Amino acid sequence: MATWTDISGIRQKIADSSAEEITASYIETIGKSKINGFTTLSEEAINVAREIDANGHGGPLAGVPIAIKENISTKGLSTTCSSKILQGYVPPYDAHVIEKLKAAGAVILGKTNMDEFAMGTSTESSYYGPTFNPWDMDRVPGGSSGGSAAVVAAGEVPVSLGSDTGGSVRCPAAYCGVVGLKPTYGCISRYGLISYANSLEQIGPLATNVADIATIMDVVAGYDNRDSTSINRENTYSDALKDDVKGMKIGVPEEYFGEGIDEKVEKAVWDSIAKFEDMGATYEKVSMPHTKYALASYYIIAMSEASSNLARFDGTRYGYRVDGDNWHVMASKTRAEGFGDEVKRRILLGTYALSAGYHDKYYLKALKVRTLVKQDFDKALANVDVLMGPTMPAPAFKIGEKIDDPLSLYLADVNTVPINLAGVPSISVPCGLADGMPVGLQIIGKHFDENTIIKAAYSFEQNTDHHTRRPPEVA
């Protein structure tokens, strides 16, 4: 039976019973799951819990179960990016975040489903088949961290890690009615995160409430000398858990309510902003004129980087292999069979964008646009504390509805990708329902000012009950 207990509740339960019992009960719940959120369960989880019971553990997550996205390396536990090409690949090392979680006493229950190589907004392109939205089994959970969001929403695990390249934590958080944070670029080490688009992505936590997000951030964020883009900066995220937005200045970008926005989403977001006003904040409309170019810039940069990042999957050293008469044939066949259609599309487009003769026209231009988008954020955030808008322009769509129309899928990312281009932090919190499906409110902050958006999100949670709603299908 799903329980949706938060971290402090779980720690209380462990104190009352045992980590083993808690772990076993979550594994039991997962065993009955219909949403296909987990891809692999860890056989070690129960032993880790027993160990904690036997020897005690002083860590902040002692005995707390957590789920990890399929693209974050876990030693001894399958890490495939939900792709056939990494079939059978078991990393010989832990990602930085996994080391941190283990040291804090967390119990890794297993790996969660995702769009193949994080390329998608629906978790439909997974080699393991789609994950279903716990709120409506006919709908997608969002993506690419669809598994990580769905299992939290379904009460199969209290917290999870996802990764966000262009909205991949926030989109499924919004679609599944949970909280998801995309931290500032450089905040969490990417060491061990299998790259899709290095210059854009960050690992981020998902949970049912803001406090748990801060707790996980306190564990996983921080400097790592194995990631050259990691920033050395101390911060305690749980310090921001205060119900206080008096005097907070909110900017509302007009562009985030553009063409194609669902009326009910729009209303839920404006109602939320009104709530913030009630709570003592003020808002003003701001303009971010380059938003309309962000999507094109994002996709060119992401696909270009991806075309290079995914070159290493050639069947030579690990994962799937199709034999051939010589190495080139082997590598070509392996890649032809091992990658799905969307991955191939992005590799081809990225290769094209970097090719001689097109490089300046596409890749370089995309970088210039990226600079302009960043400037939009710098200007807007110079006068306000946070920006707010809808995470996704519409609620979760039906499975199969957009899978053959990549362009309309890309368009769904319109409000999330500018944040990755700028590198700023953003949190998505539940802010209501539209036709029975969750709506996400996106709160965007200044570089490394996670604490202000966590404070805003926490205050909102304290004064509303959106985050307490549970999916009817599993409740």
Add this chain to the structure above:
Amino acid sequence: MVYENPDGVRIGLEVHVQLNKLNTKLFCGCSTKYHDSEPNTHVCPVCLGLPGSLPVINEKAVEYAIKIGLALNCSIVEQTQFHRKNYYYPDLPKGFQTTQYDFPIAGEGKIIIEGEDGEHVVGITRAHMEEDPGRLQHMGSIDKSKGTLINYNRSGMTLIEIVSEPDMRSPKEARRYLDKLRSILDYLDVFDGDLEGAMRVDANVSVHWGDRVEVKNISSFKGAERALLYEIMRQKNHIRRGGEITMETRHFDEARGVTISMRTKEEEHDYRYFPEPDLVPLRVADRVPKVRETLPELPDAKRERFMEQYGLGETHARALTTEIKVANFFEEVAEKVDPKDAAVWVSDILKGELNYRELSIDAFTVEDIVAVVELVTGNKVTEQSGVEIIRTVLDDGGKPQDIVEKKGLLKVEDDIVATAVEEAIAENPEAVADYLGGKEKSLNFIVGKVMQKTKGRADAREAREKVLAKLKE
């Protein structure tokens, strides 16, 4: 005299230098001392390109690169950056090579060589950092191989690629350039040139100011000279037969001594360079002054100083400063004996004996050569015996003094020589008569007799002079 360069030869070289004296690889903490190790034992997720691994720049490698740049008189860039060079090959575990593109760490510089017509300046276009790929090992010959094994021990080693302008006008100049480059790098103590794969050369060569052809897979300096001689001849013959040289890449077949076409310009790779997102741009300008302080006296400066300080001629000074170890050895010897004698004995004699045995200067001690020089200049042994002592030390070991004693090499006293001369003249009246009658050769006969009498311990030149003097009386 100005070198005419009758065939309009232009040669540019790209030299890959592996900085194998660094303790760790370019982007990870793996040890660089893999040369005697089992395959794939010096590897980690980073240099194996495992999914999720990230590169971190080796700061010492940056320092070495700056050092090399400064030694080649290059400008050092304010801020350097790494790029990805995308291509597929099984020795390349990431499917791209992390290298430098439009912001190489070192820009234009120069090297001065002994050219066809005296001092010749070869321009350096750039020097940049990049990672070495792994190594393929075919099971059998490349055509009939049953399979290929990959050894990633080399993967991720730091390379500095030094690109020259096409300023060399003959294979000889190319060889001189390579020798000079190696000499400078030796001085900087950044690599061990004797280790396998420490220096690899690609050459660009054109004749009659035409299109250039790139020759790859040159694995030694001697190979470079041979490859260039062949390629220049091939291009000249091709033109003479009415052909045209177009841009292409050729492969040097070391065994056959020929170059073979690999691909034409149309078939060139598109490497799709773009900035490496996992490495942030690196400010290097601030580090330059500190690195400059660590720069040693370089070969050209040392040569000048040897000429001035020790009064050496250019030939000696040049020979003694090519290798830093030899230069240091010489200076130690020059402290103890007359520097000019030291130059002769170290440069002309000792180095010759060492080269003959393929030994380095480490095979001989300063103490021993000083002893030899003192024996000779103190008139205790003949020059010939001095050489013999050196040979004996190298071949059988032992100290010079002991060898002198054991072999009875001490020069005989003057009066013994004088007696021998008198006896030789008295006992060979015919030879004396012949000589006085104009037969020059008879002198040698008499001197030979003197040497016989002294059992070879007399100095032959001295003996000759004494015989002559006696005959003139």
